Each structure stands twice: as C-alpha cells, then as structure tokens.
Amino acid sequence: MDGHRHWRALTIEPCLPADLEEVLSLYDAALGQGYVRPVEISGDRAGVVFDSLVARLAGQLVGAASYAVAPLTDLILAGVPALARRQVRDLLPEPDATPSGLLHALAIEPAAQGRGLGSALCLAARECLASAGARLILALAWTDDTGCHAAGALSRAGFERAGQAERAWYEDSLERGLPCPSCGLPCTCAADIYVWRAD
Numbered sequence: 001m002d003g004h005r006h007w008r009a010l011t012i013e014p015c016l017p018a019d020l021e022e023v024l025s026l027y028d029a030a031l032g033q034g035y036v037r038p039v040e041i042s043g044d045r046a047g048v049v050f051d052s053l054v055a056r057l058a059g060q061l062v063g064a065a066s067y068a069v070a071p072l073t074d075l076i077l078a079g080v081p082a083l084a085r086r087q088v089r090d091l092l093p094e095p096d097a098t099p100s101g102l103l104h105a106l107a108i109e110p111a112a113q114g115r116g117l118g119s120a121l122c123l124a125a126r127e128c129l130a131s132a133g134a135r136l137i138l139a140l141a142w143t144d145d146t147g148c149h150a151a152g153a154l155s156r157a158g159f160e161r162a163g164q165a166e167r168a169w170y171e172d173s174l175e176r177g178l179p180c181p182s183c184g185l186p187c188t189c190a191a192d193i194y195v196w197r198a199d
C-alpha cells in the first residue's frame, strides 16, 4: 500500500448522525459487542457531554475516538468503571471543580493500524477537549496480556501514565454481560491510567 497517498486522503472530522452505525460497528468489533453505547458517541448523560471524531481514508471509515467533557472531575469519574474509580481519584491532586475530560473509546480498523492514525485521533480528541475547556483529561487504557494497546498513541498525544487499575472492567463486564474480546467474561484486563493536564 502507498502509505503517503493514503495519508494525503486522511480526514478527521466530527462524527455526524449518519456516521453512528459505522462507528458502533467499529467499536463492537474492536472493543466488544455493545461496550460503547450510542449516547457515548454523541449525547449528554448526567451532565457529561459526549462527542466523537471519525477518521476516513479516501472516504472509508478507518477509525474513531469518543470523548466526554464535564465541569467537574467527579462527573467524569462517575462514568469510569466502579473498580477503577477510587484508584483514579486517589491519583488526582486536582480539586473536583476542575473542568475535565475523558478519552472514552478509541479504535482503528485492523488493516489501518500501526501507521499513526490512533495517535492522530488521540491528539485531535485531546485538542477538542482542551478547546471545550478541559484542564484535565483522563484515559483508562485497555491493557491485556499483549500490553497496553494505546500506550504509544496516548504518549504521542501528550498523555502521561499515572498508574494502573487491576481488573478495571471486571464488575462492569459482569453487570452488563459484556465479554472482553481479549479475555472473555468476566473481563480480567487492567486499565493503565493516563492523564493529560493543561499547562
């Protein structure tokens, strides 16, 4: 494949209602069927506003990133799986009144991985969140026995690893009956906790 030509055809745009089904299918395949809900692609839940970006190469969907912003850190933490929430809160010296963001989901089509698209989407999502006022952005990065999938993409987008939550999705996967694509049900994967802070 001619990587350069495809890069020139890359677009990263806000997700529109017409993109929703395609983005859900991408997330279902990459992160597990039903793991990302439609409201978490674009919507408003309990004071948290979700939005997404889609990446296309020559018009074809190759990736997506979904993120959330809220005026308080605790509103963001309320959407984090319960087992990880306390650990994440303990890592944050910021007061609860800090406008905060969450990088909620990120996926690149397998055939397009390893060419910097995940990094580009992470950076674009981070910039959208910072423009929306977030001073602190969290990401719970999926870590299975192959490693932390998004570590390189998050680091390149300016996030720093702050710690790890073991079995972060264990309860969540049982409650929602959602098998992990990597380890099944219940999910025993860890979450590496990444943080970006505004200067």
Ligand SMILES: CC(C)(COP(=O)(O)OP(=O)(O)OC[C@H]1O[C@@H](n2cnc3c(N)ncnc32)[C@H](O)[C@@H]1OP(=O)(O)O)[C@@H](O)C(=O)NCCC(=O)NCCS
Residues within 6 Å of the ligand: 030, 031, 105, 106, 107, 108, 109, 112, 113, 114, 115, 116, 117, 118, 119, 120, 140, 141, 142, 146, 147, 148, 149, 150, 151, 152, 153
């Ligand atoms: C994680 C993901 C979004 C990265 O997208 P990408 O376009 O391949 O990312 P980039 O090309 O910008 O960066 C590739 C990096 O990801 C790393 N990576 C991808 N899958 C990995 C895995 N399973 N374990 C460890 N590292 C992994 C590559 O080794 C590479 O690392 P490097 O930059 O340090 O060399 C993509 O692999 C993906 O969609 N994976 C499945 C879904 C997923 O895990 N989403 C993240 C949830 S937090």
